[in-house]
Amino acid sequence: MNNYIDMNDVEQLIIDKLTGHIGEEDDLRLSDLIARHQEVEQLWQQMQQVYAMRKAVSFDQSFNVDEAWLALQQKVNIPERVAEPVTDTVAMPVRKTNPSWVRYGIAAAATGIIILAVWFLKSEFNSQEGTVKSIQIKLANGSIVQTSAQDSLAGWMQNARSANINPGEWNTLTVPAGKSYSFKLADGSRVWMNAVSELRFPLLFTRPQRIVELKGEAYFKVAHQASQPFWVQVNGLKVKALGTEFNIKSYNGESTYISLVNGSVEVENAKGQQIVLSPGESVVVADRNSALQKETFDNTVVLGWMQGLYYFRNEKLQQIAVVAERWFDINVQLKDPSLAALHFSGAMDRNKPINTFFNMLASSGDIRFRNEEGKVIITRN
Incomplete structure (x- = not known):
């Protein structure tokens, strides 16, 4: 697959989006490009501003559009081609068009007609940073320890020893809004936690089963220990794994999704219904009283939060x-x-x-x- 995208093609996608003629796949494609590339984002912001006021702008026929377009490129540093990461998403279709109204409008932006209110909004939102609460762990004795973005198991163990806490008792790690966190459990299993999530776990797995409890969303990469199976308890479900990788999403008021990436897991509900998943399959549960339903899932969509x-x-x-x-x-x-x-x-x-x-x-x-x-x-x- 070509690792570059043509800005002329991006321009046509934006035109289709603004005029309401974009297809569903192209719509997702454009959104992904805007999210990943600053150059595409800049072009998108300029063109949507132009489109919003296109009826109020008129130009003399002698206006040199090409020169104005080049001036705009220099102003916002838009190259003719932009590097794009290798991906499995649908390739951008090739279009040959001459969107004159857009070039006239963007040329107007280069001459100062467009008011860039978006930059004011950007600074206004950024001023709110720093108000996010901290990631923390509540130890078994009730004491609370603030954490950083580093693996902190050793530090938590030190605090537990200082407080004379049984390392096999439950501790609660909380990740607030605006944050994400990853760390290793005592058995070497790794956990990635999304925002507004909570994990209860022991500092040491001293029971016949390795058991943790989840609220919210997390990705688990489980260390293989056949003699001590790994269980995740979530929203009335039990997820059993030996050595595997899977994602669980279970927020309050939403359906629970258990998506298997590698290995094999068994999911059991409170009624005893069981489903074994293969890679690429997920279990969906509407609520605690609902039956288990199996379906396939898209890795890019389900695991996108980790990126x-x-x-x-x-x-x-x-x-x-x-x-x-x-x-x-x-x-x-x-x-x-x-x-x-x-x-x-x-x-x-x-x-x-x-x-x-x-x-x-x-x-x-x-x-x-x-x-x-x-x-x-x-x-x-």
């Missing part, structure tokens, strides 16, 4: 807002209850300012947003 990317396809705005709150430690308010049912497809990058994401949603024409005292308020356009 800081959240992919959504035809998803309700209400759920998208929930993820934004978790990832950016913000409060999102939908002023009109009917907004919750609007559907969107795209990608969210937690490593970029939140305004980049909400600008993408607002480009649909259905919504607008504003920031008030640390809250993102969404209204109908």
